[in-house]
Amino acid sequence: MKVLNINYFLFLIFPFLGMISCESNFKEVQKMGLSEFTPSGEADTINLKYTDSGRITAILISPKMMDYSAVEFPFTEFPDGIDLTLYDANGKRTFVKSNYASSYKGTDLIDLQGNVRISNENGDLLVTEQLYFDQKNEWFFTQKKFKFTSPKGVTNGQGIDFSKDFKKVNSQKISAEIDKSE
Structure with missing residues (x-):
């Protein structure tokens, strides 16, 4: 029963970690789309x-x-x-x-x-x-x-x-x- 709980826990935690890393990458991609606003x-x-x-x-x-x-x-x-x-x-x-x-x-x-x-x-x-x-x-x-x-x-x-x-x-x-x- 404990092995099943650990596997269930890992099954839930990995997608959550994946979403966190995707969010971080998504913010970096958004930043790349911003142009520098510097005077000419x-x-x-x-x-x-x-x-x-x-x-x-x-x-x-x-x-x-x-x-x-x-x-x-x-x-x-x-x-x-x-x-x-x-x-x-x-x-x-x-x-x-x-x-x-x-x-x-x-x-x-x-x-x-x-x-x-x-x-x-x-x-x-x-x-x-x-x-x-x-x-x-x-x-x-x-x-x-x-x-x-x-x-x-x-x-x-x-x-x-x-x-x-x-x-x-x-x-x-x-x-x-x-x-x-x-």
């Missing part, structure tokens, strides 16, 4: 000037840039943030700062994250945690909470989109304090 290029302390017809349209300053142009959905990452100055046709400036940014090739979208601050020479300032910039249409938008301060007052809300010069603004879920003295 890196740059430190960049200062890029973008021009159009001889006129500067933007200046981008960042401590680090990583280029992922060899991946399926290419993008450029700025892991330590950006300091961006945008110029309109009349030379008026809009200033953008964030702790992190990524620019997606083919979509003309820039994703700005972490203490995003956008201001202009008129004294307008918008602060939020995430903001997207559509480069083609020169349009900013977010669904995150924001604080917009202008010489006329302060607006808080969640969800906003606006032109880079703040001339066109569409906001959602807002509360505001406005100076009526003007």
